[in-house]
Amino acid sequence: MQENEGRTDGHTISTTVTVAAPPERVWEVLTAFDRYGTWHPSLEILRGEPRAGAALAMRIAAGTPQERSAEGTVVAAEAPRLLAWEGGMPGLLWGRHSFELVPDGAGTRVVNSETFSGSMAADVLAANGGLLEEEFRAADAALRSAAEGGSAAGRG
Incomplete structure (x- = not known):
């Protein structure tokens, strides 16, 4: 079930989706970083591992005019x-992206969110918040499909 009552609160974009798979299965998909390009519609993780402190190299909005590379650090892998x-960019535009997995009957409720800070955050969200929310909704649907589909990390 795709709930996705997407919301933008201040500098946070958040969507929610219910996946008909246990949290362990959803976790398996989310932490197979080398497989994001096979299921995620707008994110590839080019380098990194799912452990706190690990450096990430990513391609965001791959294949679109907004395509860009980004680097980050895993801050939680619980x-x-x-x-x-x-x-x-500290002070200018900083994002913290998270996936929270909550057991929900035989499935999992996934909260997909990003909180932005810095002097550019308000302007960036005012100009791009709708597009970002659409990307989150597409990612939620793809995650649901990958986790419910049964292969080790979705399609591929």
């Missing part, structure tokens, strides 16, 4: 409930 990373 199996199977919380995965978070952060990165950006």
Whole structure:
């Protein structure tokens, strides 16, 4: 079930989706960083591992005019409930992205969110908040499909 009552509160974009798979399965998909390009519609993790302190290299909005590279650091990897990373330009635009997994019957409720800070955060969200929310919704649907599909990390 795709709930996705997306919201933008101040400098946070957050969506929620219910996945018909246990948290351990969703965790498996989310932490197979080398497989993001096979299921995630707008993010590839080019380098990194799912452990606190690990450096990440990412391609965001791959294949679109907004494509950009980014680096970050995993700040939480608490199996199977919380995965978070952060990165950006300190003081200007900093983002902390997280996936919170909550058991929900036989499935998992996933809260997909990013909180932005810095002097550019308000302007960036005012100009791009709608696009970012659409990207989150597409990612939620893809995560649900990958986790419910059964292969080790989605399609591929």
